[in-house]
Each structure stands twice: as structure tokens, then as C-alpha cells.
Amino acid sequence: MKSVAGKVIFAALSVLYPALVFCGLVFWDISPRRLSLLLIGLAFVLFFNTTQGRRNAAGGAGTVQGNGAVPAGGEGAVSTGASIAGRESAANSLKDYALVVLMLACGGVSFFADSLLFLEFYPVLVSLSLLAFFGISLWKKPSFAFRMACLGDRRLQASPERAFVERYCDRVTLAWCFFFVFNAVVASFTVFVGDEKIWSLYNGLISYILIGIFFAVEFMVRKMMQKKMHSYIPVCELQRDSRPADMVVCFDGDSVRTWADFTDDVSKVRRYLEERENAPWILHCEDSYYFMVGLLAMLQGGRKALVTANRQEAFIKEIQKPGYGFLTDEPFAGATLIQDVLQNTESDGRWNTFDKDSAPIVMYTSGTTGEPKMVPKMFCQFENELFELVKVFGDDWVNRKVYSTVNHHHIYGLLFTVLLPTATGLPYRRHRIDYPSELANIAGEAAVIASSPAYLKRLAADAEGPIAFKTTPIIYSSGGPLPEEVARKCEGITGYWTTEIYGSTETGGIAYRQSKNGPIWTPFEVCKMSIGENDCLNVKSSYILEPEGFTTGDLVEIYDDGRFLLKGRADSIVKIEEKRISLPEVENRLKQTGLVQDVRVVPMVGKRQYLAAAIVLNADGVARFKDQPKLEINNFFKAHLNQFLENTVTPKKWRYLEELPQDTQGKIKMRDIQALFGLPESKNFRILKMHKEPGALSLKLVFPADSDFYDGHFPAFKLLPAVAQVDMVALLAHALLETPRAVQKIQRTKFSYPVLPDAVTNLEMTFKADTNKVLFTYTNEAGRMLSTGTLVMQAGA
Amino acid sequence: MSDLNQKIKEVIIKSLELEDITPEDIYDDAPLFGEGDRSLGLDSIDALELGIAIKENFGVSFSTVNEETKKHFASVNALAAYISANSPS
Numbered sequence: 064m065k066s067v068a069g070k071v072i073f074a075a076l077s078v079l080y081p082a083l084v085f086c087g088l089v090f091w092d093i094s095p096r097r098l099s100l101l102l103i104g105l106a107f108v109l110f111f112n113t114t115q116g117r118r119n120a121a122g123g124a125g126t127v128q129g130n131g132a133v134p135a136g137g138e139g140a141v142s143t144g145a146s147i148a149g150r151e152s153a154a155n156s157l158k159d160y161a162l163v164v165l166m167l168a169c170g171g172v173s174f175f176a177d178s179l180l181f182l183e184f185y186p187v188l189v190s191l192s193l194l195a196f197f198g199i200s201l202w203k204k205p206s207f208a209f210r211m212a213c214l215g216d217r218r219l220q221a222s223p224e225r226a227f228v229e230r231y232c233d234r235v236t237l238a239w240c241f242f243f244v245f246n247a248v249v250a251s252f253t254v255f256v257g258d259e260k261i262w263s264l265y266n267g268l269i270s271y272i273l274i275g276i277f278f279a280v281e282f283m284v285r286k287m288m289q290k291k292m293h294s295y296i297p298v299c300e301l302q303r304d305s306r307p308a309d310m311v312v313c314f315d316g317d318s319v320r321t322w323a324d325f326t327d328d329v330s331k332v333r334r335y336l337e338e339r340e341n342a343p344w345i346l347h348c349e350d351s352y353y354f355m356v357g358l359l360a361m362l363q364g365g366r367k368a369l370v371t372a373n374r375q376e377a378f379i380k381e382i383q384k385p386g387y388g389f390l391t392d393e394p395f396a397g398a399t400l401i402q403d404v405l406q407n408t409e410s411d412g413r414w415n416t417f418d419k420d421s422a423p424i425v426m427y428t429s430g431t432t433g434e435p436k437m438v439p440k441m442f443c444q445f446e447n448e449l450f451e452l453v454k455v456f457g458d459d460w461v462n463r464k465v466y467s468t469v470n471h472h473h474i475y476g477l478l479f480t481v482l483l484p485t486a487t488g489l490p491y492r493r494h495r496i497d498y499p500s501e502l503a504n505i506a507g508e509a510a511v512i513a514s515s516p517a518y519l520k521r522l523a524a525d526a527e528g529p530i531a532f533k534t535t536p537i538i539y540s541s542g543g544p545l546p547e548e549v550a551r552k553c554e555g556i557t558g559y560w561t562t563e564i565y566g567s568t569e570t571g572g573i574a575y576r577q578s579k580n581g582p583i584w585t586p587f588e589v590c591k592m593s594i595g596e597n598d599c600l601n602v603k604s605s606y607i608l609e610p611e612g613f614t615t616g617d618l619v620e621i622y623d624d625g626r627f628l629l630k631g632r633a634d635s636i637v638k639i640e641e642k643r644i645s646l647p648e649v650e651n652r653l654k655q656t657g658l659v660q661d662v663r664v665v666p667m668v669g670k671r672q673y674l675a676a677a678i679v680l681n682a683d684g685v686a687r688f689k690d691q692p693k694l695e696i697n698n699f700f701k702a703h704l705n706q707f708l709e710n711t712v713t714p715k716k717w718r719y720l721e722e723l724p725q726d727t728q729g730k731i732k733m734r735d736i737q738a739l740f741g742l743p744e745s746k747n748f749r750i751l752k753m754h755k756e757p758g759a760l761s762l763k764l765v766f767p768a769d770s771d772f773y774d775g776h777f778p779a780f781k782l783l784p785a786v787a788q789v790d791m792v793a794l795l796a797h798a799l800l801e802t803p804r805a806v807q808k809i810q811r812t813k814f815s816y817p818v819l820p821d822a823v824t825n826l827e828m829t830f831k832a833d834t835n836k837v838l839f840t841y842t843n844e845a846g847r848m849l850s851t852g853t854l855v856m857q858a859g860a
Numbered sequence: 861m862s863d864l865n866q867k868i869k870e871v872i873i874k875s876l877e878l879e880d881i882t883p884e885d886i887y888d889d890a891p892l893f894g895e896g897d898r899s900l901g902l903d904s905i906d907a908l909e910l911g912i913a914i915k916e917n918f919g920v921s922f923s924t925v926n927e928e929t930k931k932h933f934a935s936v937n938a939l940a941a942y943i944s945a946n947s948p949s
Contacts, residue, residue: 498908500915500921517905521908524912692880693880694880694881694885701895702897705901709903710894710895710901710904711903713903717879717880744879
């Protein structure tokens with residue numbers, strides 16, 4: 064307590080020092096010798112304060128404050144009137160002792176010489192010591208202004224804006240240094256002018272006014288800087304009054320929803336939930352706003368939220384355990400329509416923060432077991448990731464609007480298109496952008512666009528030229544790799560090199576890249592990479608709860624600096640237009656029908672990504688589909704799968720075979736099945752079996768009676784023309800053995816027996832790459848040779 | 861009218877690379893999207909592709925997706941009505 068009194072006395076004397084000296088000289092006619100006692104007294108007070116401050120270092124004895132009004136200003140530079148902690152007292156006390164010595168020296172000289180000169184140096188000393196103090200803090204960071212700012216807002220130290228604020232504070236500290244230099248120079252000048260009036264006018268008034276002006280200017284600059292800063296608040300810490308009531312939360316055309324609407328709507332839904340039994344709720348809302356209202360109501364109301372993009376009836380039935388609610392914005396039997404809740408419930412105005420460590424959310428991805436995989440999360444995982452995202456990308460987002468082309472029920476969409484805007488106070492559009500052509504409509508807006516390769520590929524293919532964005536948009540892509548050429552084209556259209564985010568539902572965001580800098584990924588600072596099981600990437604981060612981290616299915620090469628290169632997926636989970644699907648799951652679902660003996664589902668890439676299914680029917684299946692057109696069979700299996708899977712991941716192409724394509728060891732290779740699907744379905748022939756070895760192919764074929772091949776040839780006695788036989792060999796060799804397509808020469812052909820319509824025919828062929836020759840033999844079911852020959856393929860064609 | 865429907869069906873099959881389906885297999889009044897007995901069973905990716913194909917073939921574009929546009933995509937008939945109403949020629 065004593066030290067506080069000491070500080071107050073010292074501060075008061077310091078501020079009044081010029082006035083006291085002036086009055087003493089002019090009005091009270093006190094000699095410089097006696098006045099010098101004031102300075103010596105001040106030195107003792109400072110000495111006393113410093114030793115006190117050292118003794119109770121944690122007690123917050125502000126030695127700096129003691130230096131008078133100027134450092135009190137330093138304190139206000141950024142902080143909001145925080146008291147100075149004694150933390151830095153050890154470093155400061157040295158400087159204070161130096162000041163004490165100087166003050167004693169000046170006082171002593173004044174006393175013995177009875178001279179005014181050294182008495183008047185005191186303000187110069189103060190300025191210089193402050194200059195030293197501020198300057199050293201710039202050199203040995205953190206700077207003084209930033210320390211003060213941290214005291215004013217304790218969250219700052221660990222906030223994502225830290226770097227931004229620190230830069231600003233360093234500049235403020237530097238500006239103070241310049242001011243002290245200026246002040247010291249002018250103050251010494253007033254000493255040497257020798258007129259006490261000028262000296263006391265400057266040091267007792269003008270100097271203080273200048274300090275006041277400095278504060279005012281810095282305050283205005285700071286307000287301007289704050290506008291450039293995002294106002295990040297963790298979602299769980301948002302208060303009802305965290306945002307202005309009229310802040311736009313989201314928009315849709317010209318209609319907007321404000322923060323007041325949002326808080327009201329959340330409390331309505333929450334009240335509705337709390338009036339019901341405490342049970343988990345399934346949440347699916349296409350409208351981002353409704354989704355966010357529903358989610359926050361569940362989080363604040365302590366209800367576990369099951370967030371699902373899939374609202375197929377059979378799937379909902381699987382996850383909706385007894386007592387579970389289902390909140391949605393589209394009519395669904397037995398579900399609660401959020402629009403009805405908002406209309407029929409009175410808001411009770413309640414709103415509260417919640418504990419992020421005990422707020423569960425469940426997300427879904429497809430698993431390998433055949434069941435959709437549930438990924439339980441805690442809200443703190445999202446919060447920690449938001450923090451990291453704001454730290455890395457937040458500065459770019461300021462004053463922008465958020466648009467989306469992706470689904471917010473998946474982790475990337477959830478984070479980027481609803482949670483981030485909510486945490487940073489940016490307005491978002493309630494509905495997705497679906498078409499590439501829509502992008503031109505937002506050319507006038509400063510936009511952040513959360514997108515995906517599916518959309519950007521279409522944008523690259525469809526756009527007629529660059530879009531004249533007023534402000535270059537910021538585009539993110541996640542869900543799958545974005546081909547470099549697509550990123551390049553999109554840059555041509557939008558002016559921005561898409562920032563790709565790599566991550567998964569289990570891990571959240573792991574790394575990011577822009578393809579203009581190559582294919583290497585830069586991990587987020589909190590993500591620690593290592594090589595885990597099966598050479599796959601293992602990640603540990605603040606938003607993965609398991610201490611051992613999570614091992615992805617991606618093969619990886621990690622460089623010394625922590626960056627890494629992805630080298631493909633190691634398992635059978637594939638992505639179809641950003642939707643993750645497990646191939647065994649689709650296969651198991653098909654087997655569930657009881658009509659399938661064997662099946663392989665393979666991913667295909669064409670104009671779009673899709674799945675294709677090669678099926679071997681069992682006896683029941685054959686009996687059931689006897690004489691049915693292929694389309695009917697396809698539709699049967701599709702309808703079955705649609706009960707469980709989204710339309711996008713149901714196979715688009717189907718082949719019904721007697722046996723799955725394999726090699727002589729019976730090994731079924733995905734590449735062979737894909738090659739089979741690479742051959743478009745034709746009414747002219749059907750493949751029933753396929754055995755493949757490098758350079759050799761054996762096929763079981765049927766040439767149906769309604770095939771075009773028979774047109775114009777002996778209508779009464781249909782047989783497969785020789786030219787068709789040769790062309791079939793060339794076609795199949797090209798598609799399945801990867802030979803050139805064009806035939807240069809036909810050698811040693813012999814057509815002994817006709818190939819008959821609808822008869823099972825075997826075709827054997829071998830390809831010799833060195834001679835570019837395909838040898839072929841057609842035989843019938845009984846093994847009789849029908850025709851044989853050699854095709855010399857057009858080299859390089 | 862039926863000529864336009866036929867053309868639309870051909871565009872659907874060609875642009876979406878549908879296998880095993882001929883124009884005769886597509887009903888004029890059945891839904892194109894979603895599940896159901898008579899539905900063509902297209903998905904959201906197909907919708908984007910089809911929107912582009914229709915623009916290329918008929919010069920009619922869909923600016924935004926809302927309940928309104930979803931209606932136009934409801935069936936071949938609905939598409940034909942939308943195209944003839946909005947066709948530049």
C-alpha cells in the first residue's frame with residue numbers, strides 16, 4: 064500500500080514539477096538551491112518506489128508509472144486503462160536506479176552551484192529514460208504497447224489476431240520513441256534559452272497538450288485499424304450483445320437476417336427443444352441460416368446434434384434411435400419443420416454461452432463395414448480449428464461476404480460456410496451457388512467462396528471468359544484434389560489461385576496449398592505430421608482428441624520442413640464428386656438383395672466421376688431377371704441402393720457377367736474392370752467373361768441377333784461378317800490390351816465357320832508390342848475354331 | 861412439341877452419357893431426378909451437367925437454382941415448356 068501512496072506522490076510531483084519550479088522561482092522567490100531539494104526528494108521517492116516494487120514484484124508496483132504523466136500516457140496507448148504489472152519491474156528497476164542517480168546528480172549540482180540549469184533538465188531526463196524504455200522493448204519484444212494491450216484484453220495473447228495487433232503495437236511504440244526524441248530535444252532547447260517562462264510553458268503545458276494530441280490521433284488510427292480487423296469471437300463464447308443488433312447475419316437476394324433475428328430464432332428453437340425430452344436431435348437444413356439456428360440451439364440447449372447430409376428415409380431410420388428428434392427445413396414424415404417452430408414459438412430471449420468441451424456433434428462419412436460411419440465430435444474440436452483458420456486466413460476475410468457451393472453438413476462446409484462467418488461476424492448467403500454461370504452475378508461483391516473441385520471443374524469448363532470481379536474473390540476448395548489445370552483456368556476466370564484445404568471428417572483441416580506453388584501441402588501450425596501405419600499420413604493436432612492422432616488413408620511423403628506430398632489413397636474408400644464412399648459398402652448393399660453372386664464396384668472418371676458395378680447374378684438373380692431388358696435390371700439395383708445411398712454414389716453403369724474379369728490366378732483387378740467399363744455398352748455385342756494377362760486376352764462374347772452387324776448381309780441367314788470380326792478384334796484389343804486402334808494390315812486370315820447370332824463365342828487374342836501384331840482366334844462353345852488371323856496395328860496411332 | 865421432347869431426351873442421354881437408355885425409355889411426365897418407379901434417377905451432378913447441355917443445345921440458361929428452377933427440371937414436359945417459353949428464337 065505504501066508503494067501505491069509513493070507512486071501517487073511521485074506522479075503528482077512529476078506532473079506538477081515544471082509548475083512548481085516556475086512558481087518557486089517567480090512567485091515565491093525560492094532559490095535554485097532550495098528548489099533542487101524538490102528534485103532530490105523526487106529521486107528519493109523514486110528510489111523508494113523502485114525498491115518496494117522489486118520486493119513485491121507480483122504486486123504490480125508500477126515503477127514506470129512513477130515517471131510522471133508521459134508514461135501514464137504510454138499505458139493508455141493501447142490498453143483500456145489497465146494497471147501496470149510488476150512483471151517487467153526487474154528490467155525496469157535498473158533503468159530507474161540510473162534515473163535516480165542522474166536526478167541526484169542534477170539535484171546535487173543545482174544545490175551546490177545554486178544554479179537553475181540542472182533543475183530544468185529534469186523533463187529531458189524523463190523523456191530520455193522513457194525513450195530508452197520504449198526503445199529497449201522494441202528491441203526485446205514484446206513491445207511496451209503490446210504488453211499494455213495484452214493487459215487490457217487478456218485473451219489477446221492467445222488470440223488468432225495476435226500477430227496483427229502486435230504489428231500495430233510495435234508501430235505505436237516506435238511512434239512514441241520519435242515523440243520522446245522530439246520532446247527531449249525541445250525540452251533541452253527551452254533549458255538553454257534561459258527563460259523560465261518559456262521553459263515552464265513548454266514543459267508544464269505544451270508538452271502535455273502534445274501528449275494529449277498523440278493519444279487522440281492514435282485512438283483514431285486504432286479505430287480505423289479495428290475496422291480492418293475481423294471481430295473473431297469463439298462460437299461458444301458469443302453473447303447476445305456480442306454483435307450489433309442490426310448486423311447482417313445472412314442474406315438471400317435482398318432479404319437479410321440480422322443478429323437480433325438470429326438470437327431470437329435461436330432462443331425459439333432452443334425453447335422448443337428444451338420443452339421436449341432431453342434426447343439427441345438429427346439436423347438437416349438445406350438453408351444455411353436455418354441450419355445454424357438449429358445447430359446453435361442444440362449446442363446452447365445441451366442437445367447432442369447429429370448432422371447429416373443424407374436424408375434418405377432408410378438412412379434416417381437407421382440413425383434415428385427411439386426418442387431422437389429430427390429437425391429439418393424440408394417436409395419429412397415425422398420430422399419437426401424448423402419453419403413451424405420459428406412461427407409457433409415465442410422467443411423467451413434466452414441466450415447463453417456453452418461449454419465447448421461437453422457439446423457433442425455427430426457427423427457421418429461412409430465406412431468400410433457397410434454401415435455409414437459415424438464420427439463423434441466435440442464442439443471444442445471445431446472451435447480449435449476455427450481459431451487456427453482465423454489465424455491463417457482471417458486477415459483476408461475482413462469486410463467480405465461468404466458464399467458457398469458446398470454442403471454445410473460435411474465438415475469443410477460446416478466450418479467454412481456457417482461456423483466461420485458466425486465466429487467472425489461475416490454475412491453469408493443462405494443458399495448455395497449451384498451453377499457456374501451464377502458466379503458472374505456476384506462480381507460486384509467482395510466475396511469469400513467456399514467451393515469444391517466438382518464446382519470449379521464445371522466453372523473451368525463452362526465459363527465463357529474472365530468474370531470482371533470488382534474485388535478479387537477468395538476461393539477455397541476442399542473435398543478432393545483440385546487438378547492444377549483446373550486451378551489455373553479458374554485463376555484466369557476469377558483472378559484468384561484457389562486455396563485448397565486438405566483434411567477429413569476425422570481430422571478436420573490438415574494443410575493447405577495453392578497449385579501455383581506446386582503440389583506440396585503446408586500443414587496448419589497446430590498439425591503435427593508423421594508417417595503412421597501402412598505408410599499413411601498420421602496427424603496430431605489441437606482439434607484431434609485422440610492423443611495418438613489419426614492415421615488417414617493417404618500415402619504421404621513428408622519433407623524436413625514439415626510440408627508434405629500426397630501420393631494417393633491406400634484403401635478402398637473413394638471420392639465421387641467430393642462424396643466419400645466405401646466401395647465394399649456399395650458391394651455389400653448389392654449382395655443384400657440376395658440375387659448377386661459376386662460384384663465389384665469401381666470408381667470411374669469421365670466427364671464426371673461415377674461408380675460402375677460389374678455384377679455376377681446368382682441362380683435366383685438369373686431366374687428373376689430372365690428375359691428382362693437390361694434397363695429394368697439396372698433400375699432394380701438402383702432402387703435398392705437408393706434406400707441407403709445418395710443418388711450421386713449409386714453406380715451409373717452396369718455390366719452383368721458370367722464371371723468377374725480376372726487373370727489366370729483368379730485375381731480380380733480394379734484396373735481390368737475399369738477397362739471393361741471404358742468400352743461403351745453396345746447393342747452389337749456382350750461380354751460375358753474376360754480373362755486378362757499382360758499381352759493376352761480371352762473373352763466370352765455374344766453377338767445378339769438384333770446387332771447392327773448383320774444389317775444388309777444375308778437377312779435370311781444371319782452370320783457375323785468377316786469385316787465385323789476383324790473390327791471387333793481391333794476394338795477390343797485397343798480397349799483392353801491398349802493396342803493402337805487402327806489396323807495397318809491383315810495377314811493370314813482364315814474364316815472357316817460362321818459366327819452365329821446369339822451363340823456363345825470365344826475370342827482369344829495376344830498382342831506382341833515389338834511387332835505390333837495382334838493374333839486372334841474365334842472359337843465356338845464346343846471349342847471348334849471358327850476363324851483366325853493376324854492384325855498388324857498402325858504404329859503410334 | 862413432341863419433337864422438342866424427343867430432342868430433350870436425346871440431349872439428356874448424350875450429355876449425361878447414359879447407358880442402356882433410349883429416348884423411348886424416358887417418360888414425358890415422369891420426374892428426372894430422385895428415386896421412384898418411373899423417375900430417371902438423375903443426381904445433383906447430372907443437374908449441373910444437364911443445365912449446361914440445355915444452354916448449349918437450346919440457348920436457354922438457368923441463372924439461379926431455386927424452387928422455380930427445380931420445377932422446370934421436374935420432367936421432360938416441364939423442361940420443354942420452359943425452353944419454348946424462354947427460347948431466344
